[in-house]
Structures are given as structure tokens and as C-alpha cells.
Amino acid sequence: DQQVKQNSPSLSVQEGRISILNCDYTNSMFDYFLWYKKYPAEGPTFLISISSIKDKNEDGRFTVFLNKSAKHLSLHIVPSQPGDSAVYFCAASAGAGNMLTFGGGTRLMVKP
Amino acid sequence: EAEVAQSPRYKITEKSQAVAFWCDPISGHATLYWYRQILGQGPELLVQFQDESVVDDSQLPKDRFSAERLKGVDSTLKIQPAELGDSAMYLCASRVAGVADTQYFGPGTRLTVL
Numbered sequence: 001d002q003q004v005k006q007n008s009p010s011l012s013v014q015e016g017r018i019s020i021l022n023c024d025y026t027n028s029m030f031d032y033f034l035w036y037k038k039y040p041a042e043g044p045t046f047l048i049s050i051s052s053i054k055d056k057n058e059d060g061r062f063t064v065f066l067n068k069s070a071k072h073l074s075l076h077i078v079p080s081q082p083g084d085s086a087v088y089f090c091a092a093s094a095g096a097g098n099m100l101t102f103g104g105g106t107r108l109m110v111k112p
Numbered sequence: 113e114a115e116v117a118q119s120p121r122y123k124i125t126e127k128s129q130a131v132a133f134w135c136d137p138i139s140g141h142a143t144l145y146w147y148r149q150i151l152g153q154g155p156e157l158l159v160q161f162q163d164e165s166v167v168d169d170s171q172l173p174k175d176r177f178s179a180e181r182l183k184g185v186d187s188t189l190k191i192q193p194a195e196l197g198d199s200a201m202y203l204c205a206s207r208v209a210g211v212a213d214t215q216y217f218g219p220g221t222r223l224t225v226l
Contacts, residue, residue, distance in 0.1 A: 004154070034214065034215075036217075041121075041219075041220075041222065042219055042220070043116070043118075043203050043205075043217035043218050043219045043220045044155070044203070044217045045217070046214055046215075046216060046217075049214055089154050089155075091154070097143055097162075097207065098168075099145065099157040099160060099168060100145075100155075100157070100215060102154025102155050102156070103154050104152070104153055104154050105152075105153075105154055
């Protein structure tokens, strides 16, 4: 039973355009959501997070949107850069300090 | 910038051998996690420590896996005996207790069991 799903295994975007990565969850107890970026042979790097009391959080080129009623979150990257090419994982936790439940990842390719 | 340290970065072993991985969390981070990531999937929690105490090891295959954090700082994850299906990336993460839920990951140990 996958509680966090990323239905697109890959996404290809032209440099300068917007990248939109999507994530769906089923557990209504999740109250904190994060996005991580991962390069091959490295650990995940934290990008941005959002609490369930908010519906949007922005940090530079990265914006995360949360739609609690749809149990859906998305990561927008604007403008996309070739260096953004990596695997992106969304993750969720239920309660402070509890384990993170990860989605399966989406591979983003930004073409020059 | 403080980072989570892990060693070794790569480990190749034969089936039935014992392996051990080490993690040193960011200084001051009381909560430490071990995750396993199989290629093509997201990381899955194996064990969570709060200081030196185990908080959650429900997903740890205890017949062959063990984890300890004796002094509440660094941690060791051991597999004995290793099986072919244990080939994966083993990730350590840490978090400051009482603050937001952001977990910071180390570079991981890539284990290959032959």
C-alpha cells in the first residue's frame, strides 16, 4: 500500500521553462511534506517543505503547493536549469519527528 | 556547512558475510534515522533513534539486521549474514529534536552483495 505516489517516473523540460512535479498521498494523518533532490550515488538533498497549515511555500525558483482536500502536492521550478536534472522525491510525515514516507521519485531532465 | 557523514561509501561483499555501516549525524541532532533505498524506489525507514534509544524499528529485519547508537551520537548498522536482496543504498539522516521535521541525509553507502 503506497501512501505517497509520484505517478510520473520521468519528465523532460526545456531550459528556462517551468517544471511541475506532482505527488499524491492517501494518509490523512500526514501533516508535513518535503521535496528532496537526488543525484546518482549521493544522498537526497533537502529542497523545500510545507506544513499542512499552509497551501504554498516559496524559496527562490522553487515553490511547493499543497491541496489538502485533493491530497495532492506539487513542486514548481521556474525557470528550469540543466543543473536541476536529477531525481526528485516527495516525502511526508505524520507528526513531528516521525519517519518520512517517500514517493517513488520522478526523474527530471532539463534540456539546454 | 555541517553534514551527515557516512562510511564506507561503497561496499561489495559476498552472500553470508557480515557488513557494517557507520553514520555520524550533524552535531546536536538528537534524532537519527537509517533508511534503505532500492534502485528505482524511494527510501524506506529501517530504524529511528532518539538519542541512544530506539524509537521505531518495526521495519528492521531483526533476524539479520542490528543497529546501535551507544552514546547517542554516531551509529552503526550491521547485517549478518548478508543476502543478495540486501543490495541497496543505505542512507543515514538526522534531525534536530523539537524543530521542524526536516531530515538531512548523508551521502549513503552503496552495498552490493554477490
